[in-house]
Structure formats: C-alpha cells, structure tokens
Amino acid sequence: MDAARAAAPGRRARHTVEQATIPAGEFTMGDASGDENPGDGETPRHRVALEAFDIDATTVTNDDFARFVSDTGYRTEAESFGYSAVFHLAVQAPASDVIGPAAGTPWWLGVRGADWAHPGGAHSTVDGLGDHPVVHVSWNDAQAYCTWAGRRLPTEAEWEYAARGGLDGATYPWGDDDVDEGGWRANIWQGEFPTVNTLDDGYLTTAPARAFDRNRYGLWQPVGNVWEWCADWYSPRTYTRAPAVDPRGPERGSSRVLRGGSYLCHISYCNRYRNSARSHNTPDSSMGNAGFRTVAAEGSRDAGARTTWS
DSSP: OOHHHHTOTTOOOOOOOOEEEEOSEEEEESOOSSOOOTTSOOOSOEEEEEOOEEEESSOOBHHHHHHHHHHHOOOOHHHHHTEEEEEGGGOOSOGGGEEEEETTEEEEEEEETOBTTBTTSTTOOOTTOTTSBOOSOOHHHHHHHHHHHTEEOOOHHHHHHHHHTTOTTOSBTTBSSOTTTTSOOSOOOOEETTTEEOOTTSOSSOOOTTOSOBOTTSOBOSSSSSEEEEEEEOOTTGGGSOOSBSOOOOSOOSSEEEESOOTTOBTTTBOOOSTTOEEEEOTTOOBTTEEOOOEEOTTOOOSSOEEEOO
C-alpha cells in the first residue's frame, strides 16, 4: 500500500508520541571534533538558522507503528519483498530462511520473513517490545506513516539541531564526555565488533525508546539505539552549498539521509553515534537497526503531550 492509500479519507491520525518543542535559533552544523568519517560530508561547518518546530521525543515505537498498521492495513516493503537485513547475532529463523551475508559486511544477513513484527526472522515477535523503536522500516514506510499521521520526517538540519539540545559544537547530545563516562549514556556496541558484545549497557539490539537520559531539549536517544531516517536526499557535498536558513538538502539523489548511529556502532568500526555523523541508504532499504521519529507538519501542532525544554 502506498502513502496516499495509507491516508485514505476518513482515517483519523493517532500519533500520540510525546512532543519536544525546539526553539527557533541558530547553530553550527557539522563536525567539530575531528572525528568525521572520510567521504560522509560532515564538513565544512556552517551556520544554520531554523524556525521553532515540534519533534517526537522518542523514535516511533512498535506500539505506535502497530496502530498505524491496524488502522490502514499497510504492508512494509520488507513484507512485500519477503526479507530484510538482520544482524547475525540477532537472527531467530530457520537456517533455510537465511539468504546470505551482505557484500562487505558479513555480519548482516538477508533473512526471509524478517520485518517490523518479526525483527529477527520467523521465530521472533515484538511481544514485550512495544516500547522499543520500530525497525525494518524503509524511508518509504516512514513516509507512509507520516502521511497517515499528518506528520513529516525531520530535515537533516532539524534533526541535528534537536539532537544537540542547545550544546553547539558538542560531539554528543550530552556534551563531549565519552559514552561510558559516569555510566552508559547510549545504546552502542561494547566489546569486540562484530562477534563479542559484553552488554555493558544492557542491550544486544534495541533498547526501549525511553532508555538512558534525555538531552536538554527533551529528546530520548537521538544517538545510538537505531539510525533515524531524515527527509533529505543525501550527498557528501551537501554542506558546500547549503543555504543558511532552513536547508532541505539536494533536490534529487539516489539515497536518503540517516542520522544518529545504532546499537551496532563501535569506535573500531562505526563511530557515527555523534551529533554530526551522517549515513545514507536507498529509500526502499530496511534493516534491523533503523527507524524514525517525526516532526509536526508546517501549520499544525500534534495532539500528543508536549514538553518544552531550554
């Protein structure tokens, strides 16, 4: 089902995720730590001005997505394709369902029957995981949810501004301290990637959307846990030509921006659990470590509970 059908007349949006109101202002977008991944396009740093906006305090959860599916009958692209990408230690499926490793990243396996309701494959469910981020959703799936809910995906600039929580230039949403300094601050990989996770933060895969601490704007886990789809097309050269006011990314492209890193990030492999880090994938791709949060559409305010942080 496409986005237009997902928002058929008479459907009532039921997006109930708590909102954080982000104040209008300016910030410096891009990497200030020197940890930029070559080729990702985290520089040059540049000033960006944004109007105030409301954004989900958490990623959209399994319970949230289940309401959408129940209301619309929507089938995700993973369900239509019949498979999705699952981290090798998270597979819960018959061996016959495992298609094989992804080229260059053998820890990712194509698994038949893996989808948002079966994140590890046919032998898995989301029972008991209702408050965890929904995963195995493509950019197109996230767009369909937004259409139903009267929402939109955040722009890349909005996402970074909200993730920073007013800490301009900081590496992480909480500042510059390491992720494990004074207690774990985000859900990332600990140990030897990709074979041994010591579970020091308590989680092998996703954590509840409200785990760890909020940032100063009231967002839970903008880094770690799951990658988050943004509205923009991706280009490594975006920052060389970005406008200073409300940038929306390139007009076209082949992949969409992902932000925030995930439970698989580790300094030895992927240090993208940082405010400025960028990644991307094709709009029809789905995997077990990517989800999304939404922003109130222009001219509207969501009915969910709202928190204003400063």
